[in-house]
Amino acid sequence: MNQSAPTSMPTRHGRRVGIDVGSVRIGVAASDPDALLATPVRTVARDPDPTAAASADLEEVAAIVTELAAVEVVVGLPRTLAGAEGPAAEAARTYAGRLSVRIAPVPVRLVDERLTTVDAHRNLRESGVDGRRQRSVVDQAAAVLILQGALDAERNSGRPPGELVRTDGRKPRTKDRRR
Template sequence: MPGEAPTSLPRGARLAVDVGTVRVGLAASDPDGLVATPVETLARDARAGAAVPADVARLAAEVDERGAQVVYVGLPRHLSGSEGSAAEDARAYAAKVARVIAPVPVFLVDERMTTVSAHQALHAAGRGSRRHRSVVDQAAAVIILQSALDGERGAGARAGERVHLTGDQRP
């Protein structure tokens, strides 16, 4: 029935991440995977040599607190479908997250236009450009997650491309 959680997937929250160079937006779903809601915007911890960057540690804590069954990371492809440096950064971030939260799976999902859509939605809601800068990453994560949830319902399986770990690379 439309609106119901897929029966082939385990019940539990899902998280989504919108990866930026400065900030990381985080969104979560309800345990049935029906609705995505914003959680927070994390400052991106780009310190070289940090075993587990602070933003990844915070994300891992959120996975534990919510009992998340999966984490979706937005993959910013060009409109043509090709990938550039932002996609490379998102893939590296997803691999880092996957190592820290294993065995919880991480999937990359296409996020073309999510930031643009998030800006448009916030503008339509009456938030000026300066005022919505702090929440646009959360709004983009909500769009990423809702798209993945809709994909789950349509396919009865996780959306996107699974991030596979090679060997034991946990920190």
């Protein structure tokens, strides 16, 4: 009997983009082409009308994805410590859905990001960044943590991280809704 190693998951090469969706700013991070290390890219100001069909922040993030020739985008899903989803998670889901339509066929995935902003503030404080300067870079730092976590999870499991955002309006299959 011929038993060969599974070949269902090819090595995925290419740059990934990480997004931390906030109510005021959006942090953007990117990986190297080998998807090993996440680094900060930019902080994008949120459009005052986030429901606009073509909001300025959505267009700027889409331009970054195109400029970096990203093969995947990872958006942080801020769940509570108990794993529930509140208004911030709903806002991240909505943003991820709008972004996935805008940048298709580049896939967008939602990944759990509990406490990344708290960790980002702590890391910045420990590295000597003062409080006023933190506001302008904390979203980027949170995006780095979100993306690095997703890269590490994929490397450890051999599977894409989180939950695939579908552009057809249907809910993802159960196996795509990993928590």
